[in-house]
Amino acid sequence: MRPDSTSDRVILYGDFNCPFCYALHERLHDVGVIDRCEWRGVQHAPQLPRPMKPWSGSLGAELRHEVTMVQRLAPGLPIALPPGKPNTLPAIEQAIALLHKESKLGMDFVRRTYRAFWCNGRDISDPVVLKELAGEHFVEDSDRQDHVLAQKWETAWHATGQNGVPLLVSPDGDLLVGCVPAEHVRQFFQV
Numbered sequence: 001m002r003p004d005s006t007s008d009r010v011i012l013y014g015d016f017n018c019p020f021c022y023a024l025h026e027r028l029h030d031v032g033v034i035d036r037c038e039w040r041g042v043q044h045a046p047q048l049p050r051p052m053k054p055w056s057g058s059l060g061a062e063l064r065h066e067v068t069m070v071q072r073l074a075p076g077l078p079i080a081l082p083p084g085k086p087n088t089l090p091a092i093e094q095a096i097a098l099l100h101k102e103s104k105l106g107m108d109f110v111r112r113t114y115r116a117f118w119c120n121g122r123d124i125s126d127p128v129v130l131k132e133l134a135g136e137h138f139v140e141d142s143d144r145q146d147h148v149l150a151q152k153w154e155t156a157w158h159a160t161g162q163n164g165v166p167l168l169v170s171p172d173g174d175l176l177v178g179c180v181p182a183e184h185v186r187q188f189f190q191v
Helices: 019-031 057-073 089-101 103-120 127-137 144-159 182-189
Strands: 010-014 037-041 167-169 175-177
Touching: 010 019, 010 144, 019 057, 019 103, 019 182, 037 089, 037 103, 037 144, 089 103, 089 127, 089 144, 103 127, 175 182
Parallel strands: 010 037
Antiparallel strands: 010 167, 167 175
């Protein structure tokens, strides 16, 4: 499926530096419905730096709190406190480029990228890290089309009236917001 297509699939808006997005993404895999989703990466914090900077003080406390919340919402999910949060546009554009090549390539990259950041604290704004995650399928320079599509995804996400992630949007326009329990995911997907 092309990353700019419309279909009867559920749209999944997420940002790599959001631990709730990571947790929901893993939950969608666990429930067996990730293949019914069209992943769209958005930046809920586009001001974050490249390269990633360590967080301390109140920002560090906020990050620790987020990780603790996710540990409560998703017990058993592998997650570690990263040193900070990076700008995710390079990772989103790499995902788009890989989704253009083949949906499975792109979705595998998305999952590896979430895990690289939330399990290993890797700086996913670093082209060297992205190249490692994409392997032989790495797209050296995303083209203008990938950047435009990333902007279209941002615009469509804002048009939902929600400013948080993760966000699921059904083909009928129903919304499921946040890292919800597996039962809510099953109800949303009617499984």
